[in-house]
Amino acid sequence: MKTLFSLTSLAFVFLLSPSIAQQLPLFNGKDLSGWHVDVPEQDTNKNVSPSFVVKDGLLISMGNPQGHLITDDEYENYRITTEYRFPEATGNCGILIHASTPRSLYKMFPKSIEVQMYHENAGDFWCIVENIEVDNMVERRGPKEEWGVIEGKKRRILNLTDGSENTPGLWNRMVIECLDNRVKVWVNGDFVNEGYNCTASKGQIAVQAEGAKVEFRKLILEPITELSE
Template structure:
């Protein structure tokens, strides 16, 4: 695969019509301006360490304490390009799109559609009080009577491929395209998931701290056809 330069860039741009351009929150490699963390454990223990840091110019999810790093702004019709890796033990993480109500599931997860990054499962959809459909739903989600978007229901929709991720410790590229009610996901150039009839079309973007450390050396959001702030 093609390797990308090891520099950090989180550059959000808003294009209004064909003429006007406006900057959205920019990750400057120094701090987390334009983002806020929601870490439930901090409610009772405000002195615990951070879940998200900037290290060596990269945005890093430390995995614990569990929680989410959430954009201050709301987006619609956009494409996210992320270059990420698990620098140590592989595990769980995800990028949440169309996020809204905080702690809507298990008093932890914001209402959203998660694009899974868990090692060997990258590109799965998880429905978090929002829903989405795919082709071959029964094959990829299980029995219809078990489907749902809340606790105790089958919220996972399997991706389309095996073997799209690089070996542990190597960099992966994930592209998430959200346009109208459709979401497409590519991992290292492979189309790994495509959904439609999403119950949300806009919202915040969130990164998880869900047990494993993940480094992001590139995380860009760009508009497809208009973008709401």
């Protein structure tokens, strides 16, 4: 089996029947089991409001205080399927793949590649102390001499489409496939981004709290051995 989750998760998969083993829910609909929170403000204020809550079967990123909800386990060669919406004002959020060293950027963001959910920008890549390449890099990232993966550099790589997101308040479906050093992204069925030569091929998965309230009703992981067309 080429696809490798963590040792813990892989053992769990093998214990399931073949039909069930293809999906591993990252969010169980009840609590934050399997995740831990990294919110810098909690370092100095233990009474700060939670950035991530579970309510009515939904995982909710409250947006503030800003930080990340990070899986305890690492994963490799997988498909993430998530369904999300902005229930109030639209704004910023994202799924971070191949996450590792915490607080590597701006003393907030873990080393990773972000798949953007910011309204009207869903599917952009952001390089966070990791790098990824796409076709038409200059057009989509800016002048090559300004590229980088740390503070002050051009870390954003534009997606391929406009108008793939649903009307604010409605649910969106995002699919992210990671195989070896390649990443592909779909939003509501539209193919919106593809990257290759990623400097990481495995790691943790993180959900952001970055200013806007976001609800997630699905967050599942599946092993893959090839990318979808």
